[in-house]
Each structure stands twice: as structure tokens, then as C-alpha cells.
Amino acid sequence: MTGMNTRGRVLLYGLLTVLLVVVIAPFVWMILGSFKTQGELLQSPPTWWPETVTLDNYTQLFSRLNFKQYFFNSTVVAVCVTAGNLLFCSMLGYALAMLDFKGKKILFIVVMGTLMIPGVVTFVPLFVLVANIGLIDTLPGLILPFLAAPFGVFLMRQFFLGLPRDLLDAGRVDGAGELRIFRQIFLPLAGPALATLGILTFLGSWNNFLWPLVVAQQEKTYTLPVALALYSTGQNSTQYGLLLAGATVVVVPVLAIFLVFQRRVIEGIATTGIK
Amino acid sequence: MAATTEVTPRGETGETRPSPRGGGAARRALREGPAAWMLALPFCLLFLVFTAWPVVQSLFMSLTDTKSRDLRSPFAVNVVGFDNFTKAFSDPVFRKAALNTAYFVVIGMPLTLGIALAAAVALDRGITKFRSAFRLGFYLPVITSIVAVAVVWRFLLQEEFGLINTVLGWVGITGPNWLGDPNWSMPGLILMAAWRNFGTAMIIFLAGLQGVPWVLHEAASIDGASAWQRFRHITLPMLRPTMLFVSVTTSIGYLQFFEEPFVMTNGGPLNSTISMSMYTYKQFGFGNYGYAASMSYIIFVVIAIVAAIQFRLLRDNT
Numbered sequence: 001m002t003g004m005n006t007r008g009r010v011l012l013y014g015l016l017t018v019l020l021v022v023v024i025a026p027f028v029w030m031i032l033g034s035f036k037t038q039g040e041l042l043q044s045p046p047t048w049w050p051e052t053v054t055l056d057n058y059t060q061l062f063s064r065l066n067f068k069q070y071f072f073n074s075t076v077v078a079v080c081v082t083a084g085n086l087l088f089c090s091m092l093g094y095a096l097a098m099l100d101f102k103g104k105k106i107l108f109i110v111v112m113g114t115l116m117i118p119g120v121v122t123f124v125p126l127f128v129l130v131a132n133i134g135l136i137d138t139l140p141g142l143i144l145p146f147l148a149a150p151f152g153v154f155l156m157r158q159f160f161l162g163l164p165r166d167l168l169d170a171g172r173v174d175g176a177g178e179l180r181i182f183r184q185i186f187l188p189l190a191g192p193a194l195a196t197l198g199i200l201t202f203l204g205s206w207n208n209f210l211w212p213l214v215v216a217q218q219e220k221t222y223t224l225p226v227a228l229a230l231y232s233t234g235q236n237s238t239q240y241g242l243l244l245a246g247a248t249v250v251v252v253p254v255l256a257i258f259l260v261f262q263r264r265v266i267e268g269i270a271t272t273g274i275k
Numbered sequence: 276m277a278a279t280t281e282v283t284p285r286g287e288t289g290e291t292r293p294s295p296r297g298g299g300a301a302r303r304a305l306r307e308g309p310a311a312w313m314l315a316l317p318f319c320l321l322f323l324v325f326t327a328w329p330v331v332q333s334l335f336m337s338l339t340d341t342k343s344r345d346l347r348s349p350f351a352v353n354v355v356g357f358d359n360f361t362k363a364f365s366d367p368v369f370r371k372a373a374l375n376t377a378y379f380v381v382i383g384m385p386l387t388l389g390i391a392l393a394a395a396v397a398l399d400r401g402i403t404k405f406r407s408a409f410r411l412g413f414y415l416p417v418i419t420s421i422v423a424v425a426v427v428w429r430f431l432l433q434e435e436f437g438l439i440n441t442v443l444g445w446v447g448i449t450g451p452n453w454l455g456d457p458n459w460s461m462p463g464l465i466l467m468a469a470w471r472n473f474g475t476a477m478i479i480f481l482a483g484l485q486g487v488p489w490v491l492h493e494a495a496s497i498d499g500a501s502a503w504q505r506f507r508h509i510t511l512p513m514l515r516p517t518m519l520f521v522s523v524t525t526s527i528g529y530l531q532f533f534e535e536p537f538v539m540t541n542g543g544p545l546n547s548t549i550s551m552s553m554y555t556y557k558q559f560g561f562g563n564y565g566y567a568a569s570m571s572y573i574i575f576v577v578i579a580i581v582a583a584i585q586f587r588l589l590r591d592n593t
Contacts, residue, residue, distance in 0.1 A: 178310030
């Protein structure tokens, strides 16, 4: 059917498997390495399986280096940002898809126009703004600028456009108010879109780096990537086991979420094209 | 028009009947407006304060000599016109950063998209089993933190005990001191970027390949076209819109590359990996806010121009 002979197919499987090994190996090496001693990590040639398994790196991470706090910060920020985007983006997305109002076109163009504006363009004035409202080194300072992202509006609007307008008219005939129609008829139907948006937003926030690096200037507000980056470039830069354990702590929760929800994530990427 | 006079008190007629625009739409907007704006308001407030305002402000700031000591009074600064921009273009480090960024994009993007397209085509038609397992595996690096990945790759690229040079040693190649050699530092970062990012492009290519009708391939192969000819003359042209989308989004990401040099090389050795974003961040760190804002605007304009060029080149020119 595919017009390929057996030898070609075996070759293809072989190449794909090699590529898969190349892609996965760094993760496996990271996780295995996080259980190795410093001495073993400096061996040449490098070992694959740990010769002596040690949990020392993780103990140090959470006792000496305060990764508990960073984990907590990352989680709070990601949960709040996700909740905010689910709420605010679905509200505006619904209004843009289903309702008619003055200024709708302009609003849509302006919000979508900023979809492509990179974070590097706004971080300096944003820093000045956040500093002036006294939110440097606070979790709200990490959360507020990301609560309302154009990407979510785009995704939710696309989804609501696909729902039948009859539902809206039926709700009105039954005498329900506009907000109630949104909350009780449309929002419950938006489960799949909300799940996709929620997962993508959570992953994006968890991995976010530039803004937390700018705003979190004291240890107490570091997120995991900030802490890991600063430790890896600072005085712990040669504590290889410690850094691999840190990287594992950053990566593993995300891998777990991804493996559970992978279909939704991949479909989300395929339809919107934005990670 | 007649239809507007027929609107019932419940206002349903304007929608159910194919009435002319104008009256019906205006009435609908009037009735739905308050609810719509209530739904839009929270987003709009946050958006105005944290997105729209900084965009406008960054343009103003780039025309001033704002320093960190002006933090409390962002408007009590001197307007210096385009001085920051001329300064940036004559700043040797910024020029080096611009060249490095170009290097990263020009080499990194084709590499990333090439791997992505090859993997997508192989997964789409070449194999029948384990397709979703491969797809899942290839996509893994994309969702992980660049910082964590960069930390790991710093070790993989070590000269003596790094995994990559060890593997190269198996086939008799003495690997370079990747991150310590100014000639090899950027290739090292590019390898890592391709490794991390090809999964996104692959997923989008896979979605695009669904739109290539298989009958065309069958017809062509009956006519004696080879697999490569079919790929070149059927698949590639039909993937054009997907290609445009993937290359625009990838270049936007690559033009801002920041985490990789921040974690792996700190821009070195000898500024061989400093990127425009990273130099902007450094100037921000020195307290030169106005200067940093102007450089961030340059990045923005470059991104817009590069995107526009790709639209020109890749849109359907029939």
C-alpha cells in the first residue's frame, strides 16, 4: 500500500529508532546522573548506570538549597496563571465568538496583533511598571503579567465559533441572562478546549524563564528554572550531581503531565501551532 | 430597510431572517453589548496594563536615556531621539550579537526543519507500527524547560567526560572542546536547539501532511515517479502553507534565543555565543534601560522583517 519494500521499511525503522535514542538519551542520562556521586560524574569515559546509587544530591537540593521553596513558587505561579487564563480567555473568547458589540473588531485586531510580540520587547518597561507598583520579588509580580494571554483568547474563540448558535437562542428563549448562558450552557461544553489551554498554559508558565529571572531577585521568590540557571552559572556550577538532580526536579513533573495528557497537548499544537 | 421595522420586542427577527445588515446588527450590538463588555472587561484591563502599555512605553523608553536610577520617575528623563539606536549599531558587542543571532537562525532553522520534515514524512507514510510512540518521544524535549535541558547539555558537550565526545570517540573522531572553543560553541548550541525544537515542527508538518492526497502519489508512482520525485513535486509544494507557518514561528523563537547561552556559555568564549536577547538582558542588568529598550525594539523589527520576507517567499505565487 505504501509502495515500499521490506528492506526500505527496516531501514526506516532503524533510522527512526536511532533518532529516538538520540532524543531520549539526554533525559535518561540526566535522571541516572542525578543518582551518581560527583566522582563518578567526572569519570572518563562516562558511566551509564550509577556504580553507587546515592540520594545525596536530592537531600542537598531540598535541605541546603531550598528547592522546596522554589518548587512551591513555581507551582503557585503556574496554577494561578493557568486559572486566570482559563477564566479570562474563555470569557473574552466567548464574547468575540458569539456576541456582537461595539468595538469588537478593533479589540480582536489589537489582541491578536500582540500575539506575536516577543517577551523581550516588553520586559524593560514591564519591569519599571511592576517595580513602581511594588511587586518586585513577589509572587503576584510573577503572575499578573501573564494572567491574560492573547493565545488563550485565540484558542477559545476558535472553539466557541464551532459551537451551534442555536444554543444561544435556546437559552434566550428560556429567559436566561447572557452571563448565565455563558456560564451554564457554553462553558460546560468547552471542556476539551479548556483542558488544552490549561495544559499548554501550565507548561508554558512552569518553563518560563526571562521574566522570573528579571523579577525574582531574592531567593524567596525564585522559580525552579531561575534557581537552576543561577546555581548552574554561580558557585555551584561544578556540582554536577546537584545540577542534574535540579534539572530532574524541573523536568519530571512536566514529563508526568505530558505523558498523561499527551494526546491533548499534541492536538493542541497541531491545531494552533504554538507551544 | 423594511426588515428593521419588523423587529419584535424580543429582537429575534434580525437574526432569523436574512435581513440586510445595518439595523439588525446595530440592534444586536446594542442588546448584547453590556454582557459582552462585562465578559471582555477583566481580560482587557489586564491586557491594557501588562501588554499594551509596555509595548507603547518601550518605544518611548528606547528614545530616552532612562537608567535604573530613573525607576521611580520614568517620564522625568531626557529624550535623546535615535541616539540609542545609532549607539547600538556602532556597538561592537551588539554587532557581534547580531551576527551570532543570524548564524544561529541561518544554520539552526534549516537543520531543525529538515530533521522535522524527514521525521514527519517517515512517520506519516513510511511506517505503520509504533507511530504514536515515535511521535511522543520526538516531542518530549519541546515541553521541557530550556534551562534544565541546557544544564544537561552542558555536561553532554564536555570535552573529556561528555557523552557526545565519547560517542564520537567510538567512531574514531576526537570531539572538539565544544563550549570552550569559540569556533565550536555556536555549533554546540545549534545542535542542542535542533534537538530540542524539531518536535514542534514535526507535529505541525504531520498535520499538514494529512492534507496531501495520497491518490496523487499513487498516480505519480504508476507513471514511474521515484519516491524522491514524488516528495519534491507533490509533497513539498502542497506543504507550502505549513512550511510558511513553521518557518515563521521557528524563526521568531530562534531570533530571541537566550536561555541556551545564558546557561551554557554566558555568551562566551570571546562573545562567540552572545545573542541579541542576551546582550539586551545584560544592558538591562547594567541599568541602561533606555539602551536595552532600543535593542529590544531592534529585535522586534528584525523579527517582523524576517516574518514578512518569509511570507513573500513562501506564499502561493501562482
